[in-house]
Amino acid sequence: xxxxxxxxxxxxxxxxxxxxxxxxxxxxxxxxxxxxxxxxxxxxxxxxxxxxxxxxxxxxxxxxxxxxxxxxxxxxxxxxxxxxxxxxxxxxxxxxxxxxxxxxxxxxxxxxxxxxxxxxxxxxxxxxxxxxxxxxxxxxxxxxxxxxxxxxxxxxxxxxxxxxxxxxxxxxxxxxxxxxxxxxxxxxxxxxxxxxxxxxxxxxxxxxxxxxxxxxxxxxxxxx
Amino acid sequence: xxxxxxxxxxxxxxxxxxxxxxxxxxxxxxxxxxxxxxxxxxxxxxxxxxxxxxxxxxxxxxxxxxxxxxxxxxxxxxxxxxxxxxxxxxxxxxxxxxxxxxx
Numbered sequence: 243x244x245x246x247x248x249x250x251x252x253x254x255x256x257x258x259x260x261x262x263x264x265x266x267x268x269x270x271x272x273x274x275x276x277x278x279x280x281x282x283x284x285x286x287x288x289x290x291x292x293x294x295x296x297x298x299x300x301x302x303x304x305x306x307x308x309x310x311x312x313x314x315x316x317x318x319x320x321x322x323x324x325x326x327x328x329x330x331x332x333x334x335x336x337x338x339x340x341x342x343x344x345x346x347x348x349x350x351x352x353x354x355x356x357x358x359x360x361x362x363x364x365x366x367x368x369x370x371x372x373x374x375x376x377x378x379x380x381x382x383x384x385x386x387x388x389x390x391x392x393x394x395x396x397x398x399x400x401x402x403x404x405x406x407x408x409x410x411x412x413x414x415x416x417x418x419x420x421x422x423x424x425x426x427x428x429x430x431x432x433x434x435x436x437x438x439x440x441x442x443x444x445x446x447x448x449x450x451x452x453x454x455x456x457x458x459x460x461x462x463x464x465x466x
Numbered sequence: 467x468x469x470x471x472x473x474x475x476x477x478x479x480x481x482x483x484x485x486x487x488x489x490x491x492x493x494x495x496x497x498x499x500x501x502x503x504x505x506x507x508x509x510x511x512x513x514x515x516x517x518x519x520x521x522x523x524x525x526x527x528x529x530x531x532x533x534x535x536x537x538x539x540x541x542x543x544x545x546x547x548x549x550x551x552x553x554x555x556x557x558x559x560x561x562x563x564x565x566x567x568x569x
Contacts, residue, residue: 266552270559291476298484308483315468316479325483329490331518336494338515341503343495355491360522367515412562415537418526419558422541423551425519 250345250377261382267361268390270416273408275394278305280402282395285312289399296395300359300388304328335363342375357384360417364424532569537562
């Protein structure tokens with residue numbers, strides 16, 4: 243235990259390549275951030291306040307929700323509840339990375355969590371299931387997404403009129419499409435939890451390598 | 467309890483949001499550091515990861531408009547055929563824009 247503690251070695255080259263890999267997605271995050279910046283100033287937040295929120299909170303959906311509750315006065319408890327509810331998925335996401343995170347020092351471990359988003363988590367969690375350990379994507383991918391979110395907010399705050407309706411361009415679906423592509427990519431077992439899978443004839447299900455889902459369907463899965 | 471959105475008030479609200487979000491970012495990892503990872507916990511984690519993914523995506527399809535549904539279905543089909551994320555995502559976004567333009 244002592245010897246293997248903190249054995250995860252970060253490869254600087256891989257951090258860079260993961261940063262580049264997430265770059266195309268981060269361009270869409272810029273557009274989404276611009277939509278947030280625009281919404282924030284329209285709700286009466288100052289430019290610097292909007293930027294500060296994006297920099298510190300760095301959780302898009304919860305920021306939009308909080309902005310929705312903004313006014314001359316803001317009720318604290320409802321905002322806290324909504325932000326917690328929307329971001330509570332981070333609890334599970336962080337936990338699911340723990341088998342890798344236990345191999346880095348606590349400082350790095352919690353430092354990485356600062357950069358946790360749906361997108362870089364999805365890549366890391368899916369690669370882990372295929373037997374690859376990739377915390378570099380949390381760091382590299384998280385950094386580029388964080389910067390994109392800040393730059394996007396900045397653009398929205400100052401040039402909000404440029405992109406009045408990102409929804410009409412399908413920008414709101416970027417994250418959904420990305421996560422779905424991650425869920426379907428690579429290893430077979432990733433399709434196991436799609437509703438369509440459950441409709442397949444049993445022998446097809448049998449051939450698809452979805453052991454846990456099959457056991458669950460047949461009632462053999464022990465309660466965990 | 468309400469906070470007035472003066473400069474100090476807004477800063478306080480941002481700080482509160484930051485702390486709540488940090489609690490969710492740190493919480494899962496913190497709790498796991500007290501759990502011994504047995505094969506059973508390991509398989510629970512693997513299953514949970516897929517479930518979280520699906521749990522984020524499914525509401526988007528059900529709560530979304532025709533554009534959202536088009537985006538997700540086109541992405542799924544393109545991904546299964548092409549096996550390349552970026553073209554699949556691009557096709558999905560494009561179909562959302564197209565559907566919303568036409569409807």
